[in-house]
Amino acid sequence: MSVDPLKEDARRTADDVAGEGGLASLRRLTETISAMEARRTAIIEKLRGQGQASWEEIGRACGMTRQGASRRWSRQLQAGSFGTVPAVYHRGRPGYPLSSLEWLIPRSARRVLDLGAGTGQFTRLLVDAGLKVFAVEPSEGMRAQLSAAVPAAIVREGSAERIPLEDGSVDAVVVAQTWHWVDPALAVQEVARVLVPGGTLALVWNIRDNTEPWVADLDGILHRHTRQAIDTQPSIAEPFSSPERLEIRWSQVMTRAELLDMVASRSYVITLPDPDRLRLLREVEQLLDSHADLKGQSEITMPYLTRCTRVRRP
The missing domain is CATH 3.40.50.150 (Vaccinia Virus protein VP39)
Structure with missing residues (x-):
C-alpha cells in the first residue's frame, strides 16, 4: 500500500511536537494547532486577496468542499479585514x-x-x-x-x-x-x-x-x-x-x-x-x-x- 508523503510528513510533525505525551505535550499540540490555523488563514487571505485561487481550489487543498471552505473562512476574513485599511x-x-x-x-x-x-x-x-x-x-x-x-x-x-x-x-x-x-x-x-x-x-x-x-x-x-x-x-x-x-x-x-x-x-x-x-x-x-x-x-x-x-x- 502506498503512503501519502504529505500525510506521513504531517504525522511526523505531530509526533515531534507531542513528544512523550502528557499534559505538557497536549499544551504544545494545542498551541501548534492554533499557530498553524492562523498561518493557514493568512495563506487563504493572500490567495483570495490576490485572486490566485477560487474557493473550490482552496476547499480541495483543505480537504473540504467549496461551500465548506467558503463558510469556514469568508466570514472570518471579512471580520478581520478592517485592520488592513x-x-x-x-x-x-x-x-x-x-x-x-x-x-x-x-x-x-x-x-x-x-x-x-x-x-x-x-x-x-x-x-x-x-x-x-x-x-x-x-x-x-x-x-x-x-x-x-x-x-x-x-x-x-x-x-x-x-x-x-x-x-x-x-x-x-x-x-x-x-x-x-x-x-x-x-x-x-x-x-x-x-x-x-x-x-x-x-x-x-x-x-x-x-x-x-x-x-x-x-x-x-x-x-x-x-x-x-x-x-x-x-x-x-x-x-x-x-x-x-x-x-x-x-x-x-x-x-x-x-x-x-x-x-x-x-x-x-x-x-x-x-x-x-x-x-x-x-x-x-x-x-x-x-x-x-x-x-x-x-x-x-x-x-x-x-x-x-x-x-x-x-
Missing part, C-alpha cells in the same frame, strides 16, 4: 446621531465600554458626553487609529468573547456596528460579567436608507458583487431583559472621496480579489458621474437609518 475606515464610516447615544446610554451611567470600538466613531460621542470610556478593539491597526482620534478613551486589546475588564466594572456596554461579527453565546455572558447589576447592553447599526433612488442604485452595484445580510434587530439571550428598539432617520453630508472611502471600507469589498474590487469602485465612480441627483455635486447627502436595541441586566 484603518485610515480608509476612519474617513469613510459615518458618525452616529446624538439622539442614539441619549436613548442607548442611561443618564446615570458614568463608566461605559465601547466594545469593538473600531476607529472611534461612537467612542468620540461617549467621551464628549463626559463619560469614562473603555474602548476594546481586537485589531492593532484600528486601535492605533482609535487612540489618535480619541486620546481621552482608555484603549485596550480584546474582543466581545474576551473582555479585558473586571467583573461589574462598567455601567453600560455599547456595541456599534459590530454585534453581527461576535459569537453571541460567548459575548452575552462576557458582557453580563463586566456590567454592574442593572447595567445596559446597547447595540446600534447605521443602515443606508435605500428608499432614496440613488442609494438603491448604489446598493445594487454593491450587491452585484456580494451581499451581506445583517440582523439589526437581534434577540439577546438571558440574563438580559426583553429588548427595546428605536429607529432614527438622519443624514450625513459627505464628499465624493468620503463616499468612495465608505464603499472601500466595507468588509466584503476589502476581501474581494483586487480586479473585482477595482471594478466595483469604478462602477461607483460612474454612478457619481452620471446619476441626475449626484452629477457635478461636490457634497453628497447620505440618508441613514440608525437602528438601536437596548437590554438590561436584571
